Amino acid sequence: MASTPLLGDQPSAAPQLLPKPASSQAQLLVSKRLSELAEDSAASIGNFTHNGPATIEATRLYSIEFDGKSFTVAHVTVVGLRRFSFVVVFDSLSGDAVFSSIDAFPTATDVVITSLGTESDWFIWLQAWNTGLSNGSPLHRRSSVVPIDGEFLCAFTANHFANDSAWTSTPEQAKAVGANGIFFTGKDRQTAIPNHRAKDASGNTVIPALLWDTQQRKFGGPKIATMNDATVMEVVTRESKHYSETSTDSLTNLIPTDSASN
Numbered sequence: 001m002a003s004t005p006l007l008g009d010q011p012s013a014a015p016q017l018l019p020k021p022a023s024s025q026a027q028l029l030v031s032k033r034l035s036e037l038a039e040d041s042a043a044s045i046g047n048f049t050h051n052g053p054a055t056i057e058a059t060r061l062y063s064i065e066f067d068g069k070s071f072t073v074a075h076v077t078v079v080g081l082r083r084f085s086f087v088v089v090f091d092s093l094s095g096d097a098v099f100s101s102i103d104a105f106p107t108a109t110d111v112v113i114t115s116l117g118t119e120s121d122w123f124i125w126l127q128a129w130n131t132g133l134s135n136g137s138p139l140h141r142r143s144s145v146v147p148i149d150g151e152f153l154c155a156f157t158a159n160h161f162a163n164d165s166a167w168t169s170t171p172e173q174a175k176a177v178g179a180n181g182i183f184f185t186g187k188d189r190q191t192a193i194p195n196h197r198a199k200d201a202s203g204n205t206v207i208p209a210l211l212w213d214t215q216q217r218k219f220g221g222p223k224i225a226t227m228n229d230a231t232v233m234e235v236v237t238r239e240s241k242h243y244s245e246t247s248t249d250s251l252t253n254l255i256p257t258d259s260a261s262n
Contacts, residue, residue: 019073019113019122022061026072029095030061055079062113063092064122066149073148075113085111087124089148099152101126105144116167116181116212117174122148130159139234147242155242156210156219160184160233181211184225186232198225198232204247208232220246
């Protein structure tokens, strides 16, 4: 591809198509619940920052609908010894919290709400520093993606280099690239997305990416991808509930392999 759309280089800097703002009624319900949760949330973040003080600085509220259900997503910025963000998802009718990234992913420090360029699906993408490194692995970041669909299961978790991910964030970008998903570039910041190629565990040529299948509602991609004999991404299959290992040598032809997981 001669040229590619601008993709985000890291979650905090991503150009995003954002969901619609929450209704005034939902805002009132969620504001009330957030005020009740504020002390616990701040305490949780504070404990993670070695018991430093933490306060909620800002909250953005979005309305997302899926399969007849309406959710209000609160993207909260917390300032303590460092700045963090987390997400709490509420049932828009009852105001009850149905998902909290603090509970599900307590070490996550960066959160983005993204459609990955789809027309109607929305995801919570969380990143944390990888504390489980072994054998000098350079995969310092751990990404987990949760579809906002009422189940809130982790679609996939993958270890990768820091600041190496690019993704489709609008339908226009996805159409230009030819897929919806997240691409891992390793240390190669020069090659245009999605022209990177890597090797999977069997030595097949693959695109180092995790691509969303809107029909099957799961991500597909290599479990392990290596470039220049270095691993650039690795899926943690035991934590990946909507993922199948696939050969992604072609963006438009996801081929399931015999070792499909979950």
